Amino acid sequence: MKHNKTILGLDHQNILVTGGAGFIGASLIIRLLKEMTSGQIINFDNINDYYDPKLKEYRLGLIDEAAKESSANYLFIKGNLADTNLLRGIFINYKPSIIVNLAAQESDEYAIDHPTAYIGPNIIGFFNIIEGARHSRDGHPGVQHLVYASSTSVYGDNREKTQGIPFDIDHPVSFYAATKKSNEVYAYSYSRLYGIPMTGLRLSSVYGPAGRPDTLYYSAADNWSSKRSQAIINNGSCNKDFTYIDDAVEAIIKAMQNAPSNTDENGQPAVPYALYDIGKGTTDNLTDFISTLQEELVSAGILPSDFDFEAYKEYVEAQPNILVSEKTNTKYFAEDFGFTPSTTIREGLKKFAEWYKEYNA
Numbered sequence: 001m002k003h004n005k006t007i008l009g010l011d012h013q014n015i016l017v018t019g020g021a022g023f024i025g026a027s028l029i030i031r032l033l034k035e036m037t038s039g040q041i042i043n044f045d046n047i048n049d050y051y052d053p054k055l056k057e058y059r060l061g062l063i064d065e066a067a068k069e070s071s072a073n074y075l076f077i078k079g080n081l082a083d084t085n086l087l088r089g090i091f092i093n094y095k096p097s098i099i100v101n102l103a104a105q106e107s108d109e110y111a112i113d114h115p116t117a118y119i120g121p122n123i124i125g126f127f128n129i130i131e132g133a134r135h136s137r138d139g140h141p142g143v144q145h146l147v148y149a150s151s152t153s154v155y156g157d158n159r160e161k162t163q164g165i166p167f168d169i170d171h172p173v174s175f176y177a178a179t180k181k182s183n184e185v186y187a188y189s190y191s192r193l194y195g196i197p198m199t200g201l202r203l204s205s206v207y208g209p210a211g212r213p214d215t216l217y218y219s220a221a222d223n224w225s226s227k228r229s230q231a232i233i234n235n236g237s238c239n240k241d242f243t244y245i246d247d248a249v250e251a252i253i254k255a256m257q258n259a260p261s262n263t264d265e266n267g268q269p270a271v272p273y274a275l276y277d278i279g280k281g282t283t284d285n286l287t288d289f290i291s292t293l294q295e296e297l298v299s300a301g302i303l304p305s306d307f308d309f310e311a312y313k314e315y316v317e318a319q320p321n322i323l324v325s326e327k328t329n330t331k332y333f334a335e336d337f338g339f340t341p342s343t344t345i346r347e348g349l350k351k352f353a354e355w356y357k358e359y360n361a
């Protein structure tokens with residue numbers, strides 16, 4: 001069943017982006033500042049130290065530069081998504097019309113030893129967002145669309161067995177994935193009960209300039225340039241749908257401007273809730289991804305052409321929480337928005353390597 005969409009556009013909107021000092025959030029805000037000719041963007045982030053906050057400050061600097069050139073207003077608020085009173089105040093004072101909820105504790109791996117870190121942002125924080133969206137509509141137009149980041153990690157053990165959306169996602173292999181799945185069901189229930197238009201995006205392995213240092217391509221660049229070993233999981237035998245950052249941002253911007261309406265294509269009542277995979281729909285083998293990264297690190301002048309990569313690789317078994325095969329179903333997003341990410345790992349890793357060289361100069 002396809003939804004009708006309510007076209008919102010970007011101008012005149014009050015857009016709340018959570019996690020806007022993060023990798024995806026900062027890229028999204030910079031793009032929004034370029035596109036919007038009016039309206040406001042509120043960036044809400046607690047700049048936590050899960051990875052080096054200097055990188056978050058650097059991204060905020062890039063946003064400030066873009067804000068100077070933009071006709072839209074920009075405001076940064078430092079705060080914790082799990083702070084219910086603070087969130088209430090943001091809804092009352094800034095009256096967001098579109099929300100993009102990206103703030104979260106990520107990583108399947110980190111969740112093994114730090115499950116508690118996920119409760120604040122991914123459970124309480126997410127609840128604060130949907131509850132804020134609910135009350136924003138008490139007698140007011142309020143939030144017109146809530147877009148939130150889920151992850152292809154939700155596919156867990158059933159990835160290979162179930163193709164197409166909706167998949168059975170009852171068997172997550174990490175606690176991170178379990179929190180993302182819970183977001184999807186909380187969101188659906190609020191959308192159904194209170195008629196709030198919501199779109200969940202199951203993003204797949206997003207990478208690119210100013211990315212996350214805890215992910216393989218970035219940590220490999222850090223490790224190899226300091227002559228340290230990089231762990232390669234499952235002996236490199238993994239297939240992942242790597243999504244370049246600009247493609248992920250393009251998908252988010254397309255989705256946020258089109259809220260699912262409360263009717264379907266046949267004019268029948270529908271829950272105003274949509275869920276999509278965001279990825280290329282094809283996978284790259286991790287070994288190819290790593291060899292392309294090596295070539296691009298050499299061509300950007302980060303590592304010498306005779307660098308002995310093999311000496312700095314530590315092949316390790318896949319931990320039980322790692323998905324060794326990840327592929328997205330792009331059909332539904334393509335049908336609704338005419339867009340499928342297509343940047344190749346060669347193009348994307350080249351841009352990452354060039355950025356990495358400049359950032360560490």
Ligand SMILES: NC(=O)c1ccc[n+]([C@@H]2O[C@H](COP(=O)([O-])OP(=O)(O)OC[C@H]3O[C@@H](n4cnc5c(N)ncnc54)[C@H](O)[C@@H]3O)[C@@H](O)[C@H]2O)c1
Nearest residue numbers: 019021022023024046048080081103104121149151203206
């Ligand atoms: N990058 C990927 O490959 C990927 C893949 C699938 C899903 N996602 C999802 O996309 C979203 C953005 O991911 P990212 O890669 O940009 O991560 P990121 O860590 O770079 O960004 C997340 C931001 O959220 C902020 N944050 C965390 N907890 C917070 C809290 N309690 N209050 C306020 N701010 C808080 C962090 O400071 C950080 O700046 C996340 O929800 C993530 O789960 C990312």
